[in-house]
Amino acid sequence: MEWYLPVIWAGLIGTAVMLYVVLDGFDLGIAILFPTTRDESERDQMMNSVAPFWDGNETWLVLGAGGLWVAFPYAYAIIMPAFYIPVILMLLALIFRGVAFEFRWVAKPHHKVWDLAFWAGSTLAAFAQGLILGGLLQGVKVVDKQFAGGPLDWLTPFTLMCGAGVVIGYATLGATWLVYKTEGPVAERARRQAKTLLLGLLAFAVLVSLWTPYAHPRIAERWFTPSNLALLWPFPVLTAVCGYMAWKRLHGAHEFTPFAFTIAIFLLCFLGLAISNYPYLVPPGLTIWDTAAAPASHVFVLIGVSFLLPMILFYTAFVYWTFRGKVKADAGYH
Amino acid sequence: MEIDAFLLSRIQFAFTVSFHIVFPAFTIGLSAYIATLLGLWLKTGDQKFHLLARFWTKIFAVSFAMGVVSGIVLSYQFGTNWSRFSVAVGNVIGPLIGYEVLTAFFLEASFLGVMLFGWKRVPPWLHFLSAVIVAGGTALSGFWILSANSWMQYPAGHEVRDGIAYPVDWLKIVFNPTFPLRFAHMMTAAYLTTAFVVLATGARHLLAGHRTESARTMVRMAILMIALTAPLQAVIGDFHGKQTAIYQPAKLAAIEAHWDSSKPGALVLFAWPDEKAELNRFEVAIPGVASLLTHGSMDALFPSLRDSKVEDRPPVLIPFFAFRAMVGIGMLMIVFGWAGAWLWKRGTVFEARSWLWLAQYSWPAGFVAILSGWFVTEVGRQPWLATGILRSKDAVSPVTTLQVAISLALFVFVYCVVFAAGIALINRLIDKGPDEISHEDPPEQPSKRPLKAAQAPASAIFGDGHPGDDKIQPAN
Numbered sequence: 001m002e003w004y005l006p007v008i009w010a011g012l013i014g015t016a017v018m019l020y021v022v023l024d025g026f027d028l029g030i031a032i033l034f035p036t037t038r039d040e041s042e043r044d045q046m047m048n049s050v051a052p053f054w055d056g057n058e059t060w061l062v063l064g065a066g067g068l069w070v071a072f073p074y075a076y077a078i079i080m081p082a083f084y085i086p087v088i089l090m091l092l093a094l095i096f097r098g099v100a101f102e103f104r105w106v107a108k109p110h111h112k113v114w115d116l117a118f119w120a121g122s123t124l125a126a127f128a129q130g131l132i133l134g135g136l137l138q139g140v141k142v143v144d145k146q147f148a149g150g151p152l153d154w155l156t157p158f159t160l161m162c163g164a165g166v167v168i169g170y171a172t173l174g175a176t177w178l179v180y181k182t183e184g185p186v187a188e189r190a191r192r193q194a195k196t197l198l199l200g201l202l203a204f205a206v207l208v209s210l211w212t213p214y215a216h217p218r219i220a221e222r223w224f225t226p227s228n229l230a231l232l233w234p235f236p237v238l239t240a241v242c243g244y245m246a247w248k249r250l251h252g253a254h255e256f257t258p259f260a261f262t263i264a265i266f267l268l269c270f271l272g273l274a275i276s277n278y279p280y281l282v283p284p285g286l287t288i289w290d291t292a293a294a295p296a297s298h299v300f301v302l303i304g305v306s307f308l309l310p311m312i313l314f315y316t317a318f319v320y321w322t323f324r325g326k327v328k329a330d331a332g333y334h
Numbered sequence: 335m336e337i338d339a340f341l342l343s344r345i346q347f348a349f350t351v352s353f354h355i356v357f358p359a360f361t362i363g364l365s366a367y368i369a370t371l372l373g374l375w376l377k378t379g380d381q382k383f384h385l386l387a388r389f390w391t392k393i394f395a396v397s398f399a400m401g402v403v404s405g406i407v408l409s410y411q412f413g414t415n416w417s418r419f420s421v422a423v424g425n426v427i428g429p430l431i432g433y434e435v436l437t438a439f440f441l442e443a444s445f446l447g448v449m450l451f452g453w454k455r456v457p458p459w460l461h462f463l464s465a466v467i468v469a470g471g472t473a474l475s476g477f478w479i480l481s482a483n484s485w486m487q488y489p490a491g492h493e494v495r496d497g498i499a500y501p502v503d504w505l506k507i508v509f510n511p512t513f514p515l516r517f518a519h520m521m522t523a524a525y526l527t528t529a530f531v532v533l534a535t536g537a538r539h540l541l542a543g544h545r546t547e548s549a550r551t552m553v554r555m556a557i558l559m560i561a562l563t564a565p566l567q568a569v570i571g572d573f574h575g576k577q578t579a580i581y582q583p584a585k586l587a588a589i590e591a592h593w594d595s596s597k598p599g600a601l602v603l604f605a606w607p608d609e610k611a612e613l614n615r616f617e618v619a620i621p622g623v624a625s626l627l628t629h630g631s632m633d634a635l636f637p638s639l640r641d642s643k644v645e646d647r648p649p650v651l652i653p654f655f656a657f658r659a660m661v662g663i664g665m666l667m668i669v670f671g672w673a674g675a676w677l678w679k680r681g682t683v684f685e686a687r688s689w690l691w692l693a694q695y696s697w698p699a700g701f702v703a704i705l706s707g708w709f710v711t712e713v714g715r716q717p718w719l720a721t722g723i724l725r726s727k728d729a730v731s732p733v734t735t736l737q738v739a740i741s742l743a744l745f746v747f748v749y750c751v752v753f754a755a756g757i758a759l760i761n762r763l764i765d766k767g768p769d770e771i772s773h774e775d776p777p778e779q780p781s782k783r784p785l786k787a788a789q790a791p792a793s794a795i796f797g798d799g800h801p802g803d804d805k806i807q808p809a810n
Binding site for chain 2: 051052053055056058059061062063065066067069070071073074076077078079080081084085087088091092094095096098099101102103106107145146147148151293294296297300301304305308309312315316318319322323
């Protein structure tokens, strides 16, 4: 009982974070691409392609934080102070991008400042998420299950690289989403951008895959021990295949598959990072069992999750289905 | 008082949570109002309800966005600034917040999309159902967050081992003793607050000479709501106060500025409580009435502030004055609502310019009362974060003073800019008012409008404003 509950919870939180990254990833991504057109109606179209979904998508981030607190309070209590500055920056950035969705329409014709807020907020949020990811991968200084490092421990070349990687990655998701959901000049431009961005995303994936085992012997050992390598070799190979497929499909007339393959790349990278670090939740020292909540708390919420999560997935799917197809110019309510 | 990470974190939390609570309080009430309007539209087919629903939905969207983004900040701040709180009570409070996310946040956020953008995508009954679900979701969110807050006020159903709370009985945790009344008090406050905003909007348009049916409808509906819920709120508040006497006697003593338990409590109308000298200066009080209100007898004795050790006493000034502000506003609300009902019965409410003039400026009333109430209950809980388990000063994260100073400055700056802009935009929407039935376009069929956004000139699609602006009527 006490052994497998944290494993289940790690899986659940991993799923929530993964869903957040993919779903809000394309929301943030289309905003990162906002400055690449100056045409107001094109920007309207880009924003409308995600407007019905963004709020639900961002809720996965709340579940990620809430879930971490529910299931691993010690990890939550270490990670948040350790990444105080990037977390606060992310929150402030998400404020700007969130309100921009509504303010932009109401403020017209004086909406330029909210276009800027939308782009800057989304870009900074993505970058801050990359800093947190990178900081977690490089490890956190902990004494007595409490954060014991300095306020800028997270600031290293590696974390800056991760920040840039997440921005490029989200932009790739955003561009392929636009290929899928829009038509005309917006879709055409997005297809061109997606090709370049995809190469950037793959380059960052390779860079992280080389940097982390080089810097952390435990990660090198995880991947390159022959018995492990025999099991794990499909991950890099599949990532390469997905990258190739996305590239190929972007050069054809396909609309949905480039997006799907980009998601697959994200999924594989995420699984790869999980494999690198399991069972550590706060590398290098604390495992999921070290940081877990009381089993009674795990069970209490798990009961709810077992029927609420399928319901959430069901009505999330319903909302996407309701707003299926290419984004229509009359999609708004404003 | 030393300026350290603790003090700054408290200011930061108070600042961010105070900004936040304004929006959910409003959207809890407004979502219920919109669902009611849509229900009335479906039932009667009367266009005015539909136009009002569309109008308030625009305002709802702006308010809800501000509520969402300011709420996420809070869910992270438990960790960034109060990490020892997260560990000490995480086993108990964490799951309550978890259930809030799972049962309420996803529900609200997902169906909000249908509610805002589904006017033409889904049939009217499903659109109405989405609005009901959003309203239910906001109320459910209030359920969990008030359960968590009430547990911090008076923890139950748990045991403490090595300074960490462990759950024993979830039913007792969720339905802890002070929760039901606090929940009822907050929900009623939310509906009341929204009713005043609706009233002020209707009154503003009537006074500006827009003597439209929608403005009249807003005023009538708001009067009905206020006349019923304002007295109800007083009754709930009274029970809530009596309960505070039982579960949080130190908080009650601070509210009443009651220093001497050898005498019955006086109803202090005004005073300047002096915490050092442990007495009230400039006191104007009616003897025995506080005892009567809280314990049912003019002679009843109840614990005073001096009965708690100094380090266990809450600050007195804030709960004392905030309580008086809240109750004072509540009393005015009752009088004002009943005056409106009386004018309505006489058939002169739409001509009563002085009443309407007051009504148009009454919109902040509910917000001020809610903030005052929360200041009473949160400051009154001090020095504890979770009563008897964890003191606020022991809950702060291991972060530096400089970090918190910077983040606090950023929050103040960003909130002032963003929320001032938001309120200005809401004001603009309110000024514009609901569309009128007179210049209504014929209902359009969604399927007959397959606009190819990319191939048509932008102006043909969007007009001067935004897609759908003023033009679209869903098939009724």
